[in-house]
Amino acid sequence: MTTGTTFLGLGAMGSALATATLDGGAPAVVWNRNPDRARALAERGPTVAATVEEAIAGDGPIVVCLFDHRSVHDVLDPVAAGLAGRTVINLTTTTPRESRELAGWAADRGITYLDGAIMAVPQMIGRPGSAIFYSGSAAAFERHRPLLDRWGGSVYFGPDAGMASLNDMAMLVGMYAMFAGFLHGAAMLATDGVPATEFAERQAPFLAAMAGQLAGFAATVDAKDYAGAGQQSLEFTEAALAALLRTSADQGVDAGVLRPIHDNVRRQIAAGLGGLGTARIFEELRTTR
Numbered sequence: 001m002t003t004g005t006t007f008l009g010l011g012a013m014g015s016a017l018a019t020a021t022l023d024g025g026a027p028a029v030v031w032n033r034n035p036d037r038a039r040a041l042a043e044r045g046p047t048v049a050a051t052v053e054e055a056i057a058g059d060g061p062i063v064v065c066l067f068d069h070r071s072v073h074d075v076l077d078p079v080a081a082g083l084a085g086r087t088v089i090n091l092t093t094t095t096p097r098e099s100r101e102l103a104g105w106a107a108d109r110g111i112t113y114l115d116g117a118i119m120a121v122p123q124m125i126g127r128p129g130s131a132i133f134y135s136g137s138a139a140a141f142e143r144h145r146p147l148l149d150r151w152g153g154s155v156y157f158g159p160d161a162g163m164a165s166l167n168d169m170a171m172l173v174g175m176y177a178m179f180a181g182f183l184h185g186a187a188m189l190a191t192d193g194v195p196a197t198e199f200a201e202r203q204a205p206f207l208a209a210m211a212g213q214l215a216g217f218a219a220t221v222d223a224k225d226y227a228g229a230g231q232q233s234l235e236f237t238e239a240a241l242a243a244l245l246r247t248s249a250d251q252g253v254d255a256g257v258l259r260p261i262h263d264n265v266r267r268q269i270a271a272g273l274g275g276l277g278t279a280r281i282f283e284e285l286r287t288t289r
């Protein structure tokens with residue numbers, strides 16, 4: 001019988017997780033659909049399994065890091081009977097609904113399930129700055145904490161298996177909106193010959209400074225205190241966004257990144273709310289569910 005942590009999926013991320021585990025001196029069993037990727041890890045001394053059945057034959061936790069929700073079912077469904085009584089730690093990116101579906105699937109089969117969402121790129125795994133969100137089985141989170149902590153800071157969001165993913169998705173909304181905003185700005189400057197690299201040197205510290213505003217917005221949202229003193233009004237923000245849209249048009253740049261925010265603010269002004277604070281964008285977003 002093979003012992004140690006089982007890793008199913010050795011793409012860029014699965015390989016990084018397995019490598020950090022092996023480099024920490026812990027035994028591991030690895031499997032990948034394309035066996036070449038398992039062979040690439042061989043010099044670090046894992047047990048390389050030829051099949052999923054062989055990979056799960058031991059008694060350690062089973063770490064799953066595959067492409068998506070579908071591929072998790074593709075790999076686990078055929079061996080579900082052999083997983084009863086075992087712990088599956090699924091680090092594949094899934095939506096909250098998919099994570100909850102997998103938790104229910106596992107519960108029906110006597111499998112302990114811990115869902116994870118990785119807040120890092122493969123090169124960061126096992127290094128400072130890497131964090132992984134978890135939710136699902138509290139017992140599994142506690143029991144396997146030494147393993148989880150090899151990969152990065154471990155944050156537990158409670159027994160609802162969807163909460164790690166929901167927090168992940170919320171974090172990524174901010175990230176993608178920021179990236180898109182940066183690329184929009186870079187496109188505006190490119191029209192007049194400014195290289196994106198030059199812009200990035202100015203944009204990065206500015207965005208870092210602006211991130212300091214988030215706590216204030218959050219306090220306003222949680223208190224629903226949009227009429228409180230010292231807030232930038234929706235009317236002020238509308239004028240600023242309108243200037244950005246006009247400049248984008250003048251530079252020949254599509255303003256699709258910003259237009260929905262402008263529309264959100266204008267709807268509120270039309271409803272007579274223009275004197276309230278800009279953080280009220282939050283309330284308008286929630287009404288479109």
Ligand code: NDP
Binds near residue numbers: 012070
């Ligand atoms: P890769 O594309 O490098 O690897 C995908 C893995 O999934 C491979 O091992 C692939 O096997 C396997 N796979 C895909 N479909 C199937 C299937 N139907 N049956 C069996 N195996 C399958 O992706 P990553 O390793 O980068 O990402 C893995 C997960 O980690 C994803 O959910 C991703 O969102 C998440 N993640 C990745 C981050 C990153 O920066 N890379 C950051 C945060 C999360 P094969 O080699 O045979 O094709």
